[in-house]
Amino acid sequence: MKRYLIIRLFQSLLAMLAISMIAFVLSHLSGSPVDAMLPDDAGPEEAERLIRLWGLDRPYHEQYLVFLGNALQGNLGDSIKWSGQTAMGLVLDRLPATLQLGGFAIIVSTIIALPIGVLAAVYKDSPFDSFGKLIALLGQAMPNFWLGIVLIWVFAVTLNWFPTSGRGGLANMILPAIAMGWFQVAALMRLTRSAMLEVLDSEYVKLARIKGVPEWRVVWVHAFRNAAIVPLTYFGLIAGSIFTGSVVIETVFAWPGTGLLAIDAIRGRDFPVVQAVVLTFAGVFILANLIVDTLYAYLDPRIRYR
Amino acid sequence: MQDPSSKAAPEAMISEAKPSLARAIAGLPVVPVFILVFLLIIPALTADFLAPHDPVTGSIPKRLKPPVFFGGTWEFPLGTDRLGRDILSRIMHGAKVSLSISLVGILLGGVLGTALGLIAGYFRGLADAIIMRLVDITMALPSILLALVLAVSVGPSFQTVIAVVAFVLWALYARQVRGEVLSIRERDFVARARVSGASHFRIIWRHILPNAANTIVVLATLQVGSVILLEAGLSFLGVGIPRPTPAWGLMVADGRQLIVSAWWIAFFPGLAITLTVLALNLLGDWMRDKLDPKLKEL
Amino acid sequence: MGAGATPAIEVRDLETQIDTKLGLIKAVDGVAFTVDPGETLGIVGESGSGKSITALSLLRLVPRPAARIVGGEVILDGEDLLRKSEAEMRKIRGRHISMILQDPQTSLNPVFSIGAQVVEAIAMHAKGSRDSLLKRAIEALRHVRVADPARRVDDFPHQMSGGMKQRVVGAIALGSSPRVLIADEPTTALDVTIQAQYLRLLKDIQAETGLAIIFITHDFGVVARMCDKVAVMYAGRVVEYGPVREIFVNPAHPYTRALLKSVPTIEEDVERLYSIRGQPPAFWDMPRGCRFEPRCDVALPHCKQDYPPEFTDPGSGKTRHCASCWALEETEWTRNRS
Numbered sequence A: 001m002k003r004y005l006i007i008r009l010f011q012s013l014l015a016m017l018a019i020s021m022i023a024f025v026l027s028h029l030s031g032s033p034v035d036a037m038l039p040d041d042a043g044p045e046e047a048e049r050l051i052r053l054w055g056l057d058r059p060y061h062e063q064y065l066v067f068l069g070n071a072l073q074g075n076l077g078d079s080i081k082w083s084g085q086t087a088m089g090l091v092l093d094r095l096p097a098t099l100q101l102g103g104f105a106i107i108v109s110t111i112i113a114l115p116i117g118v119l120a121a122v123y124k125d126s127p128f129d130s131f132g133k134l135i136a137l138l139g140q141a142m143p144n145f146w147l148g149i150v151l152i153w154v155f156a157v158t159l160n161w162f163p164t165s166g167r168g169g170l171a172n173m174i175l176p177a178i179a180m181g182w183f184q185v186a187a188l189m190r191l192t193r194s195a196m197l198e199v200l201d202s203e204y205v206k207l208a209r210i211k212g213v214p215e216w217r218v219v220w221v222h223a224f225r226n227a228a229i230v231p232l233t234y235f236g237l238i239a240g241s242i243f244t245g246s247v248v249i250e251t252v253f254a255w256p257g258t259g260l261l262a263i264d265a266i267r268g269r270d271f272p273v274v275q276a277v278v279l280t281f282a283g284v285f286i287l288a289n290l291i292v293d294t295l296y297a298y299l300d301p302r303i304r305y306r
Numbered sequence B: 001m002q003d004p005s006s007k008a009a010p011e012a013m014i015s016e017a018k019p020s021l022a023r024a025i026a027g028l029p030v031v032p033v034f035i036l037v038f039l040l041i042i043p044a045l046t047a048d049f050l051a052p053h054d055p056v057t058g059s060i061p062k063r064l065k066p067p068v069f070f071g072g073t074w075e076f077p078l079g080t081d082r083l084g085r086d087i088l089s090r091i092m093h094g095a096k097v098s099l100s101i102s103l104v105g106i107l108l109g110g111v112l113g114t115a116l117g118l119i120a121g122y123f124r125g126l127a128d129a130i131i132m133r134l135v136d137i138t139m140a141l142p143s144i145l146l147a148l149v150l151a152v153s154v155g156p157s158f159q160t161v162i163a164v165v166a167f168v169l170w171a172l173y174a175r176q177v178r179g180e181v182l183s184i185r186e187r188d189f190v191a192r193a194r195v196s197g198a199s200h201f202r203i204i205w206r207h208i209l210p211n212a213a214n215t216i217v218v219l220a221t222l223q224v225g226s227v228i229l230l231e232a233g234l235s236f237l238g239v240g241i242p243r244p245t246p247a248w249g250l251m252v253a254d255g256r257q258l259i260v261s262a263w264w265i266a267f268f269p270g271l272a273i274t275l276t277v278l279a280l281n282l283l284g285d286w287m288r289d290k291l292d293p294k295l296k297e298l
Numbered sequence C: 001m002g003a004g005a006t007p008a009i010e011v012r013d014l015e016t017q018i019d020t021k022l023g024l025i026k027a028v029d030g031v032a033f034t035v036d037p038g039e040t041l042g043i044v045g046e047s048g049s050g051k052s053i054t055a056l057s058l059l060r061l062v063p064r065p066a067a068r069i070v071g072g073e074v075i076l077d078g079e080d081l082l083r084k085s086e087a088e089m090r091k092i093r094g095r096h097i098s099m100i101l102q103d104p105q106t107s108l109n110p111v112f113s114i115g116a117q118v119v120e121a122i123a124m125h126a127k128g129s130r131d132s133l134l135k136r137a138i139e140a141l142r143h144v145r146v147a148d149p150a151r152r153v154d155d156f157p158h159q160m161s162g163g164m165k166q167r168v169v170g171a172i173a174l175g176s177s178p179r180v181l182i183a184d185e186p187t188t189a190l191d192v193t194i195q196a197q198y199l200r201l202l203k204d205i206q207a208e209t210g211l212a213i214i215f216i217t218h219d220f221g222v223v224a225r226m227c228d229k230v231a232v233m234y235a236g237r238v239v240e241y242g243p244v245r246e247i248f249v250n251p252a253h254p255y256t257r258a259l260l261k262s263v264p265t266i267e268e269d270v271e272r273l274y275s276i277r278g279q280p281p282a283f284w285d286m287p288r289g290c291r292f293e294p295r296c297d298v299a300l301p302h303c304k305q306d307y308p309p310e311f312t313d314p315g316s317g318k319t320r321h322c323a324s325c326w327a328l329e330e331t332e333w334t335r336n337r338s
Helices: A002-029 A033-037 A044-054 A060-072 A087-122 A127-141 A144-158 A170-200 A203-211 A215-227 A229-233 A235-253 A258-267 A271-299 B010-026 B030-050 B087-123 B125-140 B143-154 B158-184 B188-195 B200-237 B248-258 B264-291 C051-058 C086-092 C114-123 C130-143 C162-174 C192-209 C220-226 C244-249 C254-261 C326-330
Strands: C009-020 C023-035 C040-044 C067-076 C097-100 C180-184 C212-217 C229-234 C237-243 C310-312 C322-324
Touching: A002 A060, A002 A271, A002 B125, A087 A127, A087 A170, A087 A215, A087 A229, A087 A235, A087 A258, A087 A271, A127 A170, A127 B264, A144 A170, A144 A235, A144 B200, A144 B248, A144 B264, A170 A215, A170 A229, A170 A235, A203 A215, A203 C097, A203 C114, A203 C162, A215 A229, A229 A235, A229 A271, A235 A258, A235 A271, A235 B143, A235 B200, A258 A271, A258 B143, A271 B143, B030 B087, B030 B264, B087 B125, B087 B158, B087 B200, B087 B248, B087 B264, B125 B158, B143 B158, B143 B200, B158 B200, B188 B200, B200 B248, B200 B264, B248 B264, C009 C051, C023 C040, C023 C051, C023 C067, C023 C212, C023 C229, C023 C237, C040 C051, C040 C220, C051 C067, C051 C180, C051 C212, C097 C162, C114 C130, C114 C162, C130 C162, C162 C192, C192 C220, C212 C220, C220 C244, C229 C244, C229 C254, C237 C244, C237 C254
Parallel strands: C040 C212, C040 C229, C097 C180, C180 C212
Antiparallel strands: C009 C023, C009 C067, C229 C237, C237 C322, C310 C322
C-alpha cells in the first residue's frame, strides 16, 4: 500500500512538472512573453524589470528553471488587468467560490447518480431503468452552457424560483450545480449501472443469497461495495471535469470564481493570471486523482495488501 | 462426456440473451441516423445553396423576429438574431463548422494516437514507457484550460480548435490501440508473418492495423459527439471559432443576454447541438455493441 | 444412513422454465428425488442437462427474471419450500439448506475479510455479540480444517489458495448447521490432490452431523467415492435413478451406460475412450419422444414417438432403481403408473 501510494505520488509530481513545462512553452509560443504581459503603456524600464525577473535574457532551460522556482513559491508574476495584485493572489482569492460550487455539484451528482445507477441495474429493463437511460442520454448530449441558459430562462426568469446569477445562499447554487453536474450524473450512473450488473451476476453475490442475506444487504453491501470501485476510478476524472466546467458555468451564472477569472483574464490578455489558473486547476485535478487512488486502495484490499 | 461445450447449456443461453436484449433497447439506430442525416449532414452539405439567407450579413430592420409559430413569419422560420440574421441559415452553416471540426480533429488525433499506440504496443520497451507516460500526462490536462492558453498565446482560430481537439483525442486512441495491439501481436498470424521474414512495417500495416480497425472506428464514432460539445464550449467562451463564422456555440453565446426577450436566438442552436450529440452517442453505442463489445462505457 | 427416518429433503415433479430469446424452455422438467439424513445423492449429467438449475431451484435462487419455477414441490421438514414467501425462504437458506459453489476463486467477496464473511453467515440465523459470533466463525473454520483459523479470519480471499478458499466457502455454507447441503461441482476447479482432501472433509462432516448432501457432478469417479445413490439427468429430466452400486453394476438406461463407458479406468486397457456421438438436443427444439433417441445406439422405432415411461427394477430394495427407456418394456422391469 505504501509503495503503491509513493508511486502514485511520484507520478503526480511528474504530471505537474509536465504541465508546468507546457505552461512555460505556451508562454513563449507567441514570441516574448513580456509583450503579452506588459500593459500597452509600459516603459522600457518596466520591460527590463520583467526580463530580469523572469530571466528572459538567459537560455531556455535556465529560464524554465527560474520559472519553476518562482512557480513553486507561488510567484507567477503580477496581474496586468488588475494592477497591484499578484496572479496567484487573485486565483487564491477566487478559489473558495469555485471549490464551493464544484464541491456542491460533485456531492449532489454523486448522491443522485449512484442510487439511480444501482437501482437501474437491480431493476434492469424496467421502466425505472429506461428513465435512468433517458436522464443519462440527455445529460451526455446537452451542452452545459446551453443547459445553464435554459435553466435561467425557465426557473429563474419565467418561474422566478431561483436567483439568475451571482454568489449567495443555497438557492444561488442549485441551477449552476445542475448545469455543471448533469453530464457527470450521466457518466457516473452509466458506470455504476454496468459495474453493478456485472457484480450482481457474480458467484459471491450468489453465495451471499445462499447464506440467507436479505436482498437489500446483498445489493448495498455485497454488490455495491465491489461495484463502487469502478465509478470511483473515474471520480478523479469527473472531479477534474467539474472544475474545468466551472469556466463555462461561472461565465453563464456570473459566479465569481476562478473560472470567471480565467475568462476575464483571457479577454484582458492577462497572461500571468491565465497561467496561474491553469496550474492551480491542474494541481486540483491531480490532487483529486491522488485522493481517489488512496480511497481506491482502501476500498480494494487486493491493492491495499500489495 | 465431459465436454462442457455442448450447445444446449441454458446458463450459456441466458448470458447470450443479455447483450442482444440491451441492444434491442439501446439499439435500432434508425432514429439517430435519421436525426444525423437531416440535422447535420444534409445541412452541412447544402448550406451554401439551400440556406434561405446569408448567414453572416443580416438586415437590421428585420432584427429579433420571432420564430414562425411564435408570431413570426415563414421568411425566418426560426427567427432572427440581434443583427437581423436568419437563425435557420446560421444553424445550417453551423452544421458545416461542427462537422468539419470534428472530422478533421478526429482524423488528426486518431491518426496520431493510432500511430503512437501501434508503436507502443508493437515495440514495447522504452518507446512504450515514454508514450504511455505522455498519455497519462495528456489525460491529466484539463482540455478547456489548454484551449484557453492556446487561444491567448496564438489567438482563437479554426486551426487552434483543431489542434486542441487532436491533442485531447490522441491519448485515448494511443491507449486503446496499444492495448489491442498487445493482444494481437501474440496471435499466430503475426508470428507466421515474422517467421516468413516480413518487415516490422509490413506486419503492423498488413496484419495488426486491420485487426485493430474495429476499435478505432468505434472510438471515432463514440467521440464525434464529445468533440462537437468541446468545440461548442470553446466557441461559447470565445476561444474557439472566431466571429462572425456561424458556429453553434457562438450562436448560443450571442443569444445569452437576450434569453428573456428573444429566447430563440440561444435556444435553437443549443437544441441542434443536443439532438446531434444525442444521435451520435446512440449511434456510437450501437456501433460499439455491434463491432467491439469489449470497449465498455467509454 | 438413517433407514426408515423421514427424508431430509424430498423433491417432486420440479419444473423450472427459462425465458430465452429463442423462446420459453423447460430447463428442469419433472425432476424428483429424496435424500435421507446422512445420505448423499449424486446428480450426474453433461453441462446443460439442468443439474445446476435444479440445485438453484431448491434454494429458489434461479436467475430472475428469466427463470421461473413453475411446478412441483420441494419438501423440507414437512413443508413445501415453493409455497414459502420470500422472507420465509430467506430464513431457510443457510439455516436449513445451503450450497457450495463450483469456483472458489469467485465465490468469496473480494472486499471483505473471510472472518467477516463467515460471521455474516452465522449472524443471519443467530443472535450474539460480535465476539461470540467471531468465536463461532473461528470454530466453523476449524471445523473445515483451516489451519490457525484465529489468525486467518483477518485475511482477504486473494491471500488464500483455491483449496483454502473452498474450505472457507464450506465454512460459510455450513456456518448455521444446515441439514441439507448442495455441492455444485465443488472440486472441479481444484487440483487433484486437494480434491481428494476436500471430498474426505465433506464425508467426515457428514458422518459427524448427519448432513444430507446433494452432490452435483459430471464425474462418475467422484460419484463412486461420495454418493449413496444417483440421479442421472439428461436434457432436463432424470433418466435413471437408483443406488450407486446398482447404477454401476447394472445400468439400465443407454445414456447411463454410455456415460460409464466414457469414464477412463486403470484396469481396462482401452484403445480409445468412448465418447457419445452427437450433441444433446437443444432445449428449444426438443424431440417429441425420447430425448436421447438421436444419440442412442439401441433406439427402437417407437422411441421417436413418445417419451418413455418410468420402469422399476422389481429386485431393487428400499431405494428403488428406476429408468425411463422403452427398451425396458421387454424386460422383467415393471412399468410405473405416471
